[in-house]
Amino acid sequence: MDKKGILLVISGFSGAGKGTVVNRLMEKYDEYALSISMTSRSPRPGEQDGVNYFFVSREKFEKTIAENGFLEYAEYCGNYYGTPKEFVNKQLEAGKNVILEIEIQGATNIKKVFPESLLIFITPPSAEELEKRLKGRGTETDEVIAKRLRRAYEESDGMDTYDYIIVNDDLETCVEDVHSTTMVARNQPLRLHGFIENMKTQLEMFK
Amino acid sequence: MDKKGILLVISGFSGAGKGTVVNRLMEKYDEYALSISMTSRSPRPGEQDGVNYFFVSREKFEKTIAENGFLEYAEYCGNYYGTPKEFVNKQLEAGKNVILEIEIQGATNIKKVFPESLLIFITPPSAEELEKRLKGRGTETDEVIAKRLRRAYEESDGMDTYDYIIVNDDLETCVEDVHSTTMVARNQPLRLHGFIENMKTQLEMFK
Numbered sequence: 001m002d003k004k005g006i007l008l009v010i011s012g013f014s015g016a017g018k019g020t021v022v023n024r025l026m027e028k029y030d031e032y033a034l035s036i037s038m039t040s041r042s043p044r045p046g047e048q049d050g051v052n053y054f055f056v057s058r059e060k061f062e063k064t065i066a067e068n069g070f071l072e073y074a075e076y077c078g079n080y081y082g083t084p085k086e087f088v089n090k091q092l093e094a095g096k097n098v099i100l101e102i103e104i105q106g107a108t109n110i111k112k113v114f115p116e117s118l119l120i121f122i123t124p125p126s127a128e129e130l131e132k133r134l135k136g137r138g139t140e141t142d143e144v145i146a147k148r149l150r151r152a153y154e155e156s157d158g159m160d161t162y163d164y165i166i167v168n169d170d171l172e173t174c175v176e177d178v179h180s181t182t183m184v185a186r187n188q189p190l191r192l193h194g195f196i197e198n199m200k201t202q203l204e205m206f207k
Numbered sequence: 208m209d210k211k212g213i214l215l216v217i218s219g220f221s222g223a224g225k226g227t228v229v230n231r232l233m234e235k236y237d238e239y240a241l242s243i244s245m246t247s248r249s250p251r252p253g254e255q256d257g258v259n260y261f262f263v264s265r266e267k268f269e270k271t272i273a274e275n276g277f278l279e280y281a282e283y284c285g286n287y288y289g290t291p292k293e294f295v296n297k298q299l300e301a302g303k304n305v306i307l308e309i310e311i312q313g314a315t316n317i318k319k320v321f322p323e324s325l326l327i328f329i330t331p332p333s334a335e336e337l338e339k340r341l342k343g344r345g346t347e348t349d350e351v352i353a354k355r356l357r358r359a360y361e362e363s364d365g366m367d368t369y370d371y372i373i374v375n376d377d378l379e380t381c382v383e384d385v386h387s388t389t390m391v392a393r394n395q396p397l398r399l400h401g402f403i404e405n406m407k408t409q410l411e412m413f414k
Contacts, residue, residue, distance in 0.1 A: 127409030202334030
């Protein structure tokens with residue numbers, strides 16, 4: 001079977017706990033790597049180049065766009081943010097499953113340019129639980145919480161464009177579900193071109 | 208999540224060992240049931256109605272066709288063979304994953320009328336290994352083996368219409384792969400209509 005890693009695109013409602021799931025997954029298994037974004041904004045105190053982001057000039061970013069070097073990119077508040085293809089490809093070639101935590105619009109774009117990507121949507125078991133978690137954080141104003149829930153309503157429309165929807169009720173179960181989904185995905189024909197072609201070529205001698 | 212079982216359509220090259228995989232899967236896990244075919248042919252000595260087949264008259268079979276009661280059916284040598292919908296649906300409702308061992312043409316037909324079915328193709332790791340297994344049985348003439356290998360060549364063209372291709376190198380590994388593929392498939396959006404609709408309805412209150 002092919003040894004190449006899988007590009008794992010993870011989205012989910014704000015409050016679904018996807019950050020925690022990703023961290024735990026990285027802790028438990030060696031075969032995952034986080035995608036590092038490139039940005040044209042300046043590093044904030046404590047941020048490291050090649051760890052938090054690849055920090056580059058506006059010119060370098062635009063040159064990379066022109067060279068078709070991004071899986072996806074966007075501009076927010078005058079700064080560019082994007083996913084560099086080269087970094088992702090190197091990790092995939094090395095057999096790592098590369099995790100990209102991204103919102104729904106970005107995920108759809110990735111699937112278009114990279115059909116072998118695996119799109120996973122993390123959700124709490126119910127809307128009630130989502131509300132409870134957002135309120136339970138105790139760090140956000142009612143207004144922010146209301147905005148996130150409204151956003152969740154909008155995003156729920158796109159849930160079924162994902163390959164898998166995984167419920168985060170119990171963290172460890174969710175992490176195992178994401179892991180087995182990734183393992184199983186290696187056996188989908190779109191990720192087995194090499195194996196299928198080999199088998200066909202070998203069987204031709206019996207034609 | 209939905210408690211309904213999954214219709215598991217299993218195909219593979221003759222000699223891939225799919226019969227053994229299915230038997231071992233049934234032995235290890237309670238949640239699988241074999242689909243029982245209906246036929247208009249007479250029972251052979253030792254065959255039991257409701258175990259090996261549902262044995263019915265030609266008239267009854269044709270009535271079932273007219274009532275759209277089959278997932279698929281075909282006529283071989285003057286006898287009908289088919290997969291009755293009612294039996295499959297009852298098992299699925301009871302939460303069983305129903306296994307249907309069927310060749311590639313039948314599998315494609317099932318997927319058309321039953322898009323939530325999960326199509327798994329079992330293959331040996333290489334054509335060489337397939338040849339070795341067919342010869343190793345020691346029960347078939349060279350002519351029959353050549354015919355099976357030619358058939359495998361023809362069938363290899365359809366491998367990528369399956370949802371998953373699972374290599375049967377080591378039996379236990381293969382059985383576990385089929386099982387986790389089935390478990391993971393429960394999280395695909397096409398099998399989560401109920402959950403997705405519920406979530407959307409619940410989130411509407413935050414709109």
